[in-house]
Structures are given as C-alpha cells and as structure tokens.
Amino acid sequence: MRLPGRLAAAIEVLADVEQRRRPVSEALKAWGLDNRFAGAGDRAAIGNLVYDALRRRASHAFAMGSDSPRALVLAVALRDWGETRESLVEAFAGDRHAPEPPSEAEIAAAATDLAAAPPAIRADVPEWLAPSLERAFGPDWVEEGQGMAGRPSLDLRANALKASPEKVVKSLARFSPQPTFIAPFGITMPAGPRDARTPNVTTDEGYQKGWFEVQDQGSQVVAALAGAREGEQVLDLCAGAGGKTLALAATMGNRGQIFAYDSDRARLAPIYERLKRNGVRNAQVRAPQPGALDDLVGKMDRVVVDAPCTGTGTWRRRPDTKWKLTPELLAQRQAEQAALLAEAQAYLRPGGVLAYITCSILPEENDDRVAAFRAAHPGFETLDIAQAWRSALITDLPDGLATPAGGLCLTPRRTGTDGFYCHLLRKAG
Known part of the structure; x- marks a missing residue:
C-alpha cells in the first residue's frame, strides 16, 4: 500500500x-x-x-x-x-x-x-484535567502533557535469574538495543518516526528462554524501589499478569517468598506461564477466593500495591483512554485505591513496608490517597524516597521527581518513561 x-x-x-x-x-x-x-x-x-x-x-x-x-x-x-x-x-x-x-x-x-x-489544547489533554495537572507539575504542566503525547520506546528488563543485560543486547543486536538510563537491567529501543515498525521481540529465542521481559523502564524503577530483599515474605496484592512479580523475584534472587494475588482471575491468568518461562521458584500464586490471603495477615515484610488507576501515565501507549476518562471514573478509581490501601496494611508485620504504586500522574490518585490513608492509619510513616532510590538504583535521586508528600513521580518528559508514582510507608514497630 x-x-x-x-x-x-x-x-x-x-x-x-x-x-x-x-x-x-x-x-x-x-x-x-x-x-x-x-x-x-x-x-x-x-x-x-x-x-x-x-x-x-x-x-x-x-x-x-x-x-x-x-x-x-x-x-x-x-x-x-x-x-x-x-x-x-x-x-x-x-x-x-x-x-x-x-x-x-x-x-x-x-x-x-x-x-x-488554550493551554489544554497545547498540552493535548482533556480540559477538565488541566487544574489537576497544573497542581502536579506547576508551570511545566503543558510541557508534561506534550511529553505524554509522544511515541513510547520499547523497553525490556533483562531477567537476572537467567541472563545479563549484555547477553540480551547481543541476542537482539539486529534491533540496535541500548541500555536504559535509570533501570540497571533495562534495555530500550527508541520509537522510530513515521511508519517505523516496533520490533517483535517476543519471537526472539531469548524471550522464549526467559532471558527478558517486555516492561517499561518506569515500571522497572518502581518495582526496584519497592525494595524487596532476599529471604523476605512479600505480597504482591494486585499482581495482574505478573510483570512486577517477575521483577521482584529477580531482585530477591529466588530467595524468600512472593505471594502473587489479584482479585480478577482473567488478569492473573498469564502469570503461570510467565513464572515458568522466567525460572521463578519463589512465587506462590493465590487465586481469588474467599479467605485466599487470611493466613498472611500480620506476617508480611513487604506488601506491594500496584493499584488500579486511570492509567494517565500510559497515555503514550493507550491514547484513546485519555479522551474517555471522566470525573466519575477518576472517583471510582480513588475509592478502589483507598480500599486496597486499607486492606494491604493488615497483611504487614510491625515494621513492614507498604509500597503504593500507580501508573497515574494525577495527585488525586497519588499524594492525596497516601495523605488520606495516613490520616486514617497514623501508625504509618513515609520513608525517604531519595534514600530508597540510592539503595535500589545506586545513583542520586534526580531533581524534581519527589512529590510534596514524599512520593516519587516519573514522566516521559522527566525520565523518558511512562508515568509512574511510588510511595513507601513503614508500619510502626
């Protein structure tokens, strides 16, 4: 044609x-x-x-x-x-x-x-979201919106349980992959112009052998910030297809235990094949049913909540959702997030860490939800996100990524990633 x-x-x-x-x-x-x-x-x-x-x-x-x-x-x-x-x-x-x-x-x-x-036109965002984005990003909000309107790169995470980034790069050399700027096991292929095709890396031998997974660099970063350690008991409460479960398992070196759960069986279904292909041995999938997690109450070292959200951070990949978003849907997501945070805290042992993650750039789903949670649960403190960044990524936290409430917000304009939020909370011991 x-x-x-x-x-x-x-x-x-x-x-x-x-x-x-x-x-x-x-x-x-x-x-x-x-x-x-x-x-x-x-x-x-x-x-x-x-x-x-x-x-x-x-x-x-x-x-x-x-x-x-x-x-x-x-x-x-x-x-x-x-x-x-x-x-x-x-x-x-x-x-x-x-x-x-x-x-x-x-x-x-x-x-x-x-x-x-008008600013919302130049930012290519729904006009009703302009106040929220201005609140999140201040005078740079139009430029942040423009960053969300670009093409995304194809990012991969080398699976440390089976391969090094160098091995994956060699396997995919025909696509000219590059190391990511932040995620230590990340590999990226920038988007091309006009009619450029995205490489079909899932047909590669390395993918079939579990050497790598397709995962945006931002998702890799927040999974690393969750801070899972070898030997810990970790609950991935909204595991979905298992992307972050796989990343947590690699960080933990297959030591300790991850409990992967999701309330939606359809979302959870792909996780079984992915765990097998990636060589993950320390993950136990809990299917949704009454009492599925009762034995974990008060025992977890770490609970990861990758909460359902509006997906505003993924507008580059799913731009049709940008124009379908409504105030009613945002309110629904906020209620779901509040309920999940309240549920998640019950599984933590004293001194345990709650990692709250969204793929949203809206403060209503991020800092606001954490503030409301802390008001209802005063026994939680916010951990230093800069220290967590240094520990997980062995670099200093770049300027401008920390949010007013002590969380972290990644965006295409700031970090070349999808939009992600992460906030770490410790339960009083």
Whole structure:
C-alpha cells in the first residue's frame, strides 16, 4: 500500500473507533482481518497514523477546525510526518485507494500556529484535567502533557535469574538495543518516526528462554524501589499478569517468598506461564477466593500495591483512554485505591513496608490517597524516597521527581518513561 491507501485505512479505523466506541487495538485487529492483503509494514503504518492522531487529538483538531477522522489523519501526515502539499499531490495522483485529496483549506489549516491556543489544547489533554495537572507539575504542566503525547520506546528488563543485560543486547543486536538510563537491567529501543515498525521481540529465542521481559523502564524503577530483599515474605496484592512479580523475584534472587494475588482471575491468568518461562521458584500464586490471603495477615515484610488507576501515565501507549476518562471514573478509581490501601496494611508485620504504586500522574490518585490513608492509619510513616532510590538504583535521586508528600513521580518528559508514582510507608514497630 502507498501512503494514500494507508491514510484511507487510518480514517476508516478511526471512524470505526468513534462509531462503535471500542478500543483502538480491537479496531485495528478487525481492519487487518478484513483486509488480509495488507502486509506487516502496512499494518504498522496504519497503526502509527491512528495512534499519532489520538495522541495529539486536541491540538490536531484545533488546527484543522475539526476532530473528524479525516481531519485528524491529514493533520498527522502534514503536522507530524512532514508531508507537504507537493508530496501529497504527487502521492495521491492516480491512486485508486486514496481518499479525496486534501483541499487547499485543509493544507493551510495544518500549518496553524498553536502559540495562542488554550493551554489544554497545547498540552493535548482533556480540559477538565488541566487544574489537576497544573497542581502536579506547576508551570511545566503543558510541557508534561506534550511529553505524554509522544511515541513510547520499547523497553525490556533483562531477567537476572537467567541472563545479563549484555547477553540480551547481543541476542537482539539486529534491533540496535541500548541500555536504559535509570533501570540497571533495562534495555530500550527508541520509537522510530513515521511508519517505523516496533520490533517483535517476543519471537526472539531469548524471550522464549526467559532471558527478558517486555516492561517499561518506569515500571522497572518502581518495582526496584519497592525494595524487596532476599529471604523476605512479600505480597504482591494486585499482581495482574505478573510483570512486577517477575521483577521482584529477580531482585530477591529466588530467595524468600512472593505471594502473587489479584482479585480478577482473567488478569492473573498469564502469570503461570510467565513464572515458568522466567525460572521463578519463589512465587506462590493465590487465586481469588474467599479467605485466599487470611493466613498472611500480620506476617508480611513487604506488601506491594500496584493499584488500579486511570492509567494517565500510559497515555503514550493507550491514547484513546485519555479522551474517555471522566470525573466519575477518576472517583471510582480513588475509592478502589483507598480500599486496597486499607486492606494491604493488615497483611504487614510491625515494621513492614507498604509500597503504593500507580501508573497515574494525577495527585488525586497519588499524594492525596497516601495523605488520606495516613490520616486514617497514623501508625504509618513515609520513608525517604531519595534514600530508597540510592539503595535500589545506586545513583542520586534526580531533581524534581519527589512529590510534596514524599512520593516519587516519573514522566516521559522527566525520565523518558511512562508515568509512574511510588510511595513507601513503614508500619510502626
């Protein structure tokens, strides 16, 4: 497929997302099944067009004067991918798969200067979230929003139970992997421009042998900050598919015990195969059922709560969720987080540590939840996040990452990672 055909396909996918209100990933998969003539390169390019359109939907719509699928896709071609009037005219000529050629008005609109646009437009965030983001990041909040609208890198974590980062880099040399800046076992492949394809590393021999896992560097960092040590008893209360359980097991060198639990059986299902492939021997999966964790009350050295949240930190990867987020959903997540923190503290022994983690950048889900928890449970103290950073990562905590309440917030702009929050609390002994 040539560029015009890819533009037409992206417009079709976005229209499908809008009309059926289904996730982008599902719409792209459905398009691929209905158009099997499209090769892997075509599907990657169409996906990039769709995701780029959603990442900057607000600014593209403002410039084009429309948020229609056509306007958004043409904006990506002209504003993000560097196409020009001349290049599009040439590309569209004689292409029977092309949409209607862009008009002079559309081409002119794509060049709109956004300097005078409202801050939320320039930040590419829902307007109702502007006060929250300004509270979180101060005068830099627009730039932080812009950072959340870029393409993410592909990050991996070398599994210390089976391989070194150097071994993984050698195995994936054809993809030109690089060490991450922060996570000591991290490996990254930066996102490419335009129609660049993301490497399919899960077909690599090293992945099949458990040498590495796909895991954003930010997720690796907060897992390391949780501070699990050899020989400890650790509860991963919201284990999901097991990404942080695997990281904790590697940190602990397969010594001690991790109890991996999640209230959703479907989310937990992939963990069994992943534990086996990674060579993890110190993790015990507890399936959700009445009394599943009763024997752990008051006994855990460490409880990790990777709480369900709005996912604002993952907007680069799931930009459609940015525009679906509502105040009602945020309130629901806050209630779930409060309930999980209250539950988690009961499993700790005196002197045990609670690691509260979210993939959110909103203070309502982060510092506010910790403040409310501490008000209800005065026997907890906040641990020094800078000291935890030095202990886990053997470097000094970079300026600007600590939050007012003593937690930590990572963002694409600050750390080149997804957005993550981590706060460490010790139970009085």
